[in-house]
Every structure is written in C-alpha cells, then in structure tokens.
Amino acid sequence: MFLLACPHCGPRSVDEFKYQGEVTRRPPERPTLRELTDYVYFRDNVAGVQREWWYHGTGCGLWFVAERDTRTNEVLRTEIPEPSRGRTPAPVEAAVPDTPAV
Amino acid sequence: MKDIFRVSRMWRPRGELKKRYDVVVIGGGSHGLATAYYLAKNHGVKDVAVLEKSYIGSGASGRNTTIIRSNYRTPEGAAFYSRSVKLYEQLSADLDFNLMFSQHGHLTLAHSERAMVTMQERAEVNQLLGIDSRVVYPEEIARLCPQINLGPRQTWPIQGALYHAPGGIIRHDAVVWGLARGADRAGVEIHPYTEVTGIERTSGRATAVETNRGRVEADVVVSAVAGWSTLVCGLAGVRLPITTHILQAFVTEPVKPFLDVIIVSAQMHVYVSQTDRGEFLIGAEIEPYTTYKSIGTFPFLEYSARHTLELFPQLERLRVLRTWTGLCDLSPDYSPILGRTEVENFHVSAGWGTYGFKAAPIVGTTLAKLVATGETPDLIAPFALERFHTDELVSELAAAAVSH
Known part of the structure; x- marks a missing residue:
C-alpha cells in the first residue's frame, strides 16, 4: 500500500484510486494491424520510474498522471497532464480483471 | 533403515x-x-x-497456492491443462519422489445466474474434451462440502458450482x-x-x-x-x-483436517484449501496496479479473511500465521x-x-x-x-x- 497525491484532493490511500495503465503513445493515423496491436496489447512494464494513468474513482473522479517507481512504489509526482497539441492522449484500458481486455 | x-x-x-x-x-x-x-x-x-x-x-x-485443475473455458486452454493434470498424476512415479498430489475435488462457486451460465459453458467445453467437470446445485454442494455455509444469511447466496473432481493440491x-x-x-x-x-x-x-x-x-x-x-x-x-502485478496469499495456524475440497469464489475473489499440514491456505486477487515490489497489503488480509469467514464461519478464531506475495506476469x-x-x-x-x-x-x-x-x-x-x-x-x- 502507498499514498497517491490526487492533484485535486491531496494525498490519499491508493485504494481510493483505479490504476489505468502506463502512459502509451497513440499509433499513427492509419495504423497497420501490427502498429495497432502494438498499441493495444504491448507494454513497457518497466522496473523503474513509470508514467501512468490513475482515476480517483471513490474521490473526485479526476483522471491524472503519476510518476511512480515500480520497484519501490514511491510516487515521485502527480499532475494533470497538459492536453497535447492536435491529439489528446487517450487513457488506455488497463489489463485488470474487472475490465475485461477482450 | x-x-x-x-x-x-x-x-x-x-x-x-x-x-x-x-x-x-x-x-x-x-x-x-x-x-x-x-x-x-x-x-x-x-x-x-x-x-x-x-x-x-x-x-x-x-x-x-498449489492448485492443480483443468476446468478451463476455452477448448485450447482446457485441452492444454488437461494434459498437464495427467502428467502431474504420473509425476511422483516418474521422479521417484512423493509430490503429495491429492485430488480431492475443486468447487468453483457461482453466486449469480450469469455465473451459473458461465459454469454451464465451462462444464460443456470440459465434457467435450473428456474432462470430469459438471455443474452441481446446493444440495450436492452440501454433500460434497458439508462444512460450507450455504445460508440462509449470506451476502452472496450460493446458487451452484462447477465441480471438478480431479482438481487437487500438491506439495509445490x-x-x-x-x-x-x-x-x-x-x-x-x-x-x-x-x-x-x-x-x-x-x-x-x-x-x-x-x-x-x-x-x-x-x-x-x-x-x-x-x-x-x-x-x-x-x-x-x-x-x-x-504487465507485472503482485498476488498475495496467507495461511492460518494449523488445525485438524477439516476441509478436503478446494473452494473458489470468483465473486468474493477468494480461494480456500487446507494443506496437508493443516493450515488453511487462502489466496485472493492480484493488486490492480503494476509493481515489482513484493510486499503485502493490509486491505488484502482484511477482505480475504472476511470473505473466507462468509464461507466458513467456523474459522473465526483461527490466527493468521504468515502472508506472502509473488510477482505475476499478466497477459x-x-x-x-x-x-x-x-x-x-x-x-x-x-x-x-x-x-x-x-x-x-x-x-x-x-x-x-x-x-x-x-x-x-x-x-x-x-x-x-x-x-x-x-x-x-x-x-x-x-x-x-x-x-x-
């Protein structure tokens, strides 16, 4: 267990939040099947600092990005991401049991 | 000697x-x-x-948590795990080493109509592949596992179960x-x-x-x-x-033999068996976030103990002996x-x-x-x-x- 600082509500127990997967890069406009499946299924799954999406499910409902060291679960920072120019990085479906991936 | x-x-x-x-x-x-x-x-x-x-x-x-079974949902998966169970059945003899494999049966509980449909589907896939697996209803669950709490005051009433007789536990x-x-x-x-x-x-x-x-x-x-x-x-x-997640389990202090079948509840995210040493071995669900840090969490203990007591209120005085975590590679x-x-x-x-x-x-x-x-x-x-x-x-x- 660890604390996560919601940019809106402040530090709360991780159980209040839903993990929504590592931050990924959108595929090109007209992706090949390979580019699309790379985006949908394949993950960096780093042992180290990871940028990831969280959703404050039982709190304010905010989607935000955290930087967390997956080796220690130390949260280095949390932020509301700037909308990127042209295209908004859409959150990824997490491969967790209560959200069937297929 | x-x-x-x-x-x-x-x-x-x-x-x-x-x-x-x-x-x-x-x-x-x-x-x-x-x-x-x-x-x-x-x-x-x-x-x-x-x-x-x-x-x-x-x-x-x-x-x-040492459970061996083959009652999977897809024909590919069920055929694959079925061969694995057959190999496990011969492995003690092959290795000339007692692996203490005991096939006492495996019950996957269903607490909703939708879950009963899934169990029926699994039973049919299994039976087509020659795997001993069928849907049972509360009267038969009571015979297979008289220890379990079948009501009347349950949070999630048990409607039936998938019964897989060759399922068992082994000394991992x-x-x-x-x-x-x-x-x-x-x-x-x-x-x-x-x-x-x-x-x-x-x-x-x-x-x-x-x-x-x-x-x-x-x-x-x-x-x-x-x-x-x-x-x-x-x-x-x-x-x-x-993605890499942690999975946790715990055992209670050992008691006399009390439970031979393995009880699983997807609804309650808990599975319970009693080891040959008499400890109750209880496992749960992965933590939803990815991590490589193998350390347990208190909420896990809290909810899996609570859910185990829903099924087996008799265990209320047992103390937890130890808990542990392992890393899982989820596809x-x-x-x-x-x-x-x-x-x-x-x-x-x-x-x-x-x-x-x-x-x-x-x-x-x-x-x-x-x-x-x-x-x-x-x-x-x-x-x-x-x-x-x-x-x-x-x-x-x-x-x-x-x-x-």
Whole structure:
C-alpha cells in the first residue's frame, strides 16, 4: 500500500484510486494491424520510474498522471497532464480483471 | 533403515559455468526445471544449464497456492491443462519422489445466474474434451462440502458450482525439488545465484547470455522467469504484452483436517484449501496496479479473511500465521505466451499470470520438444506470442480471472 497525491484532493490511500495503465503513445493515423496491436496489447512494464494513468474513482473522479517507481512504489509526482497539441492522449484500458481486455 | 534419516543433497552443488551449452534455460522454477528435465529425459539433450538469479524455486513456484485443475473455458486452454493434470498424476512415479498430489475435488462457486451460465459453458467445453467437470446445485454442494455455509444469511447466496473432481493440491516445493533432482541426475547443470544481465544476438538469433558469473554461449535460450519476463525478454529485444502485478496469499495456524475440497469464489475473489499440514491456505486477487515490489497489503488480509469467514464461519478464531506475495506476469487474454519469439532460438514461457504452476509439466514437455526438434507442438500453437500481433487472442478470462 502507498499514498497517491490526487492533484485535486491531496494525498490519499491508493485504494481510493483505479490504476489505468502506463502512459502509451497513440499509433499513427492509419495504423497497420501490427502498429495497432502494438498499441493495444504491448507494454513497457518497466522496473523503474513509470508514467501512468490513475482515476480517483471513490474521490473526485479526476483522471491524472503519476510518476511512480515500480520497484519501490514511491510516487515521485502527480499532475494533470497538459492536453497535447492536435491529439489528446487517450487513457488506455488497463489489463485488470474487472475490465475485461477482450 | 537408518538411511531414511540421513540428509543427502538432492542435486549437485553448482560447479563452474562452462563457456558453452547446447541449451541455456533462464529461471530455476518449475517451468525452467521441467523444460530441462524433459529435454534430458525425452530427447537426450543433456548439455543444459539452468540459470537462476536466486535460490531454486524462489519465485512463483514457491509462492503459489498449489492448485492443480483443468476446468478451463476455452477448448485450447482446457485441452492444454488437461494434459498437464495427467502428467502431474504420473509425476511422483516418474521422479521417484512423493509430490503429495491429492485430488480431492475443486468447487468453483457461482453466486449469480450469469455465473451459473458461465459454469454451464465451462462444464460443456470440459465434457467435450473428456474432462470430469459438471455443474452441481446446493444440495450436492452440501454433500460434497458439508462444512460450507450455504445460508440462509449470506451476502452472496450460493446458487451452484462447477465441480471438478480431479482438481487437487500438491506439495509445490516438492515439485521444484523433484524436477531439479531429476534434471540433475540426467546430467543437467543447475546454477543458482547466477543472474542473466544480457542476451547477445547475432543476425536475429540468440547466441549467448551474459551473467554475473561470465559469458555463456548457447544454441538455444529459453526464458521461464514469470514476473520478470518483460525484463529478461527485453534483454533479447523481444517486447511482450505483459504487465507485472503482485498476488498475495496467507495461511492460518494449523488445525485438524477439516476441509478436503478446494473452494473458489470468483465473486468474493477468494480461494480456500487446507494443506496437508493443516493450515488453511487462502489466496485472493492480484493488486490492480503494476509493481515489482513484493510486499503485502493490509486491505488484502482484511477482505480475504472476511470473505473466507462468509464461507466458513467456523474459522473465526483461527490466527493468521504468515502472508506472502509473488510477482505475476499478466497477459491481456489470460492465456500464456509459449514458444517461439521473433528472435530465432530464443523461446519463452511467460504470461502465466496467476495460473502457471499447474502447467509446469506440460510446459516442460512441449518446450523441450520445441527446443529439441524445432517444431512447435500443436498443443501450444494457439499460445504463440505472434497471436498478439495478428489479434487472435485466446480469452481465458472466464476461468482464470480469479487467481488460482
């Protein structure tokens, strides 16, 4: 267990939040099947600092990005991401049991 | 007679690493050791080294909840695990080592009409493949497991269950030790505390591994490292569709034999069995976030104890003896990733999530065949890594999402 600082509500127990997967890069406009499946299924799954999406499910409902060291679960920072120019990085479906991936 | 009390080494102490092996297996757990064992036994490939970064069986093989079953949802999965159960049934005799496999039956409870439909589907898939598996209703559950609380005051009333008579529990450490001894006797070298730090490739082909004890050349490299798969396969330049999560379990203090069947509830995210030592062994669900930090959480203990008491209120005075966690490599479709990768002669056993232990002998036989003959056995063809590139998934969510 660890604390996560919601940019809106402040530090709360991780159980209040839903993990929504590592931050990924959108595929090109007209992706090949390979580019699309790379985006949908394949993950960096780093042992180290990871940028990831969280959703404050039982709190304010905010989607935000955290930087967390997956080796220690130390949260280095949390932020509301700037909308990127042209295209908004859409959150990824997490491969967790209560959200069937297929 | 006095020999039965004599302590003897089960396998040779590690020697010097050779400069070259026919096959290098990364990971000294049940999958890696089974692959090495069957390579030597079935194919006569004996120039094999098993490299393990810690002690033998220190990862998921020593941390699982020891359940063996084959009542899966997809025909591919059910056929595969069914062969594994059959191999497990003979493994004690094969290894000349008592693995204490007891097939006392396995009940997956259904608490809703939708769950009953899923159980019916699973029963039908299983029966078509000749697997002993059927839907039972509360009267029969009461006969199979009189200890369970069937009401009237339940949070989630039990409507029925999938009953799988060949399901059972096994002594998990014994599986690892038996396979290690069998492999060692056949000539395989076992190298604990040998961490792989790099994998060399020459023109798209794995040729050598770099370890903390020096460089080793190999014709074939096999990765069987569960939670660390992304990292080890990354060394070979193979990207995986895997996320690493922790799974937790705990045991209570030992009591007299009380429960023989295994009880699983997907609704309550809990599975309960009593070990041969008398401890109640209770496991739950993975933590939803990815992490490599193997440390337990208090909410896990709280909710799994609460849910266990819903099923077995008699256990209310039992104390928790110990808890532990292990790393799980979750794949997007809850099926394993097994066999070839895009790097030639670099094979993988990964994506086992929370259900890898029950597959050890079948992974060993099929991977050994792949390594020895270069042909992918039909049984594991549906589980190739390639399926994620071509989007042909084998969804086992219905039968594997509860981690046992």
